[in-house]
Amino acid sequence: MPAGSPTLLAIHAHPDDESSKGAATVAAAAARGIRCVLITATGGEAGDILNPAMHRDEVRDNLAEYRAKELAEAAAIIGYSEVIELGYRDSGMPDTPDNANPEALANATFDEVLGRVVAEVRRVRPAVMLGYDSHERYPHPDHLYVHRLGLAAFDAAADAERFPDAGEPWAVDRLLAPVFTVRRVRALHDAAVADDLVSPFADWIDTADAAYDHGKHLIAVPVAHTMAIAREALRAHRTQVDPDGFWFSLPLDLAVAAYPYEDFEVLVARVPLPDGADDLFG
Ligand SMILES: [Zn+2]
Numbered sequence: 001m002p003a004g005s006p007t008l009l010a011i012h013a014h015p016d017d018e019s020s021k022g023a024a025t026v027a028a029a030a031a032r033g034i035r036c037v038l039i040t041a042t043g044g045e046a047g048d049i050l051n052p053a054m055h056r057d058e059v060r061d062n063l064a065e066y067r068a069k070e071l072a073e074a075a076a077i078i079g080y081s082e083v084i085e086l087g088y089r090d091s092g093m094p095d096t097p098d099n100a101n102p103e104a105l106a107n108a109t110f111d112e113v114l115g116r117v118v119a120e121v122r123r124v125r126p127a128v129m130l131g132y133d134s135h136e137r138y139p140h141p142d143h144l145y146v147h148r149l150g151l152a153a154f155d156a157a158a159d160a161e162r163f164p165d166a167g168e169p170w171a172v173d174r175l176l177a178p179v180f181t182v183r184r185v186r187a188l189h190d191a192a193v194a195d196d197l198v199s200p201f202a203d204w205i206d207t208a209d210a211a212y213d214h215g216k217h218l219i220a221v222p223v224a225h226t227m228a229i230a231r232e233a234l235r236a237h238r239t240q241v242d243p244d245g246f247w248f249s250l251p252l253d254l255a256v257a258a259y260p261y262e263d264f265e266v267l268v269a270r271v272p273l274p275d276g277a278d279d280l281f282g
Pocket of ligand 1: 140
């Protein structure tokens with residue numbers, strides 16, 4: 001890796017998460033020459049087919065293959081230069097057959113998965129890692145797993161005594177999580193209502209805990225110029241994303257005007273961000 005060329009490593013649970021969480025920020029980083037590498041933990045086999053146009057037996061029977069192709073396409077649109085698929089099975093929701101499958105991520109030995117991620121961190125040598133927050137609002141087992149994995153990999157990759165056969169230790173500067181803050185959802189909701197549109201966030205606003213944003217180290221990254229790229233990447237997930245559904249229910253220009261940022265929570269940092277930072281790299 002050439003000196004002065006920072007790298008970002010994002011860990012996501014399923015194909016499509018890389019496009020719905022922080023994609024405009026990664027696209028902006030890639031556009032300015034930052035190497036961006038993606039780890040996707042599962043194949044997304046338990047996902048619901050949410051696009052009516054894709055409700056076909058052939059799609060259902062080959063969902064993992066479809067999702068792998070969609071992931072490759074979306075990652076290229078965002079600007080990832082490498083995609084690492086760990087190949088675990090989607091764990092589905094608790095008390096489902098998917099969740100009991102021995103190949104599911106949720107049933108994998110944590111240290112085995114961690115060792116593989118640590119090896120990638122030490123090979124890729126990122127300054128910034130993206131993982132997940134504590135996910136109290138969407139407790140999917142795979143997302144909770146990735147939350148633990150990001151934090152554990154941040155520590156273990158730098159520790160010479162952990163996984164000594166997985167490469168030279170590497171200390172990542174900081175680990176952040178893309179988050180849906182109340183301030184963002186409220187701004188989008190208010191803009192929809194002001195424009196006489198049906199807000200896709202009406203239920204969310206009703207149940208949002210106003211205290212969610214408080215006490216967290218949040219940064220807002222300006223992404224007006226790459227929000228269109230994030231939508232294009234999401235659209236590549238044809239089986240998972242209804243082009244007339246939730247993610248596209250607000251016109252792009254309205255979303256850009258209402259909240260032209262993506263929010264991130266700083267989970268842990270060896271090199272803290274300066275006050276008022278609006279960039280993952282400081
Ligand atoms: Zn997911």
